[in-house]
């Protein structure tokens with residue numbers, strides 16, 4: 001029932017001291033290649049996320065190019081890819097895909113239901129030229 005997926009998030013986890021630079025490199029490459037909404041840096045754990053991370057929001061049509069690209073270019077970082085269906089708890093805990101290690105999410109802070117109309121997926125990157133390779 002992919003018609004129920006309004007968008008996806010990729011959460012890219014890093015260690016503030018060891019791998020923030022790696023995450024910054026991935027972030028720059030994403031911005032150059034994909035029309036997505038890059039979220040701000042969270043150097044402290046926020047919400048259900050147990051480590052520092054930044055979020056990338058993207059529309060379903062980008063999944064077949066962006067997620068494979070992440071698989072090949074995550075440079076050892078852990079990435080959580082989850083759909084947004086209006087059920088945040090299930091989206092994170094049941095429907096998610098992990099690249100790399102599986103981290104223990106704090107699922108209890110996630111609401112069962114959320115109005116997806118409030119989610120901002122407007123791209124804020126300006127990819128140049130060639131499609132992702």
Ligand code: ZN
Pocket residue numbers: 009011055082
């Ligand atoms: Zn998310």
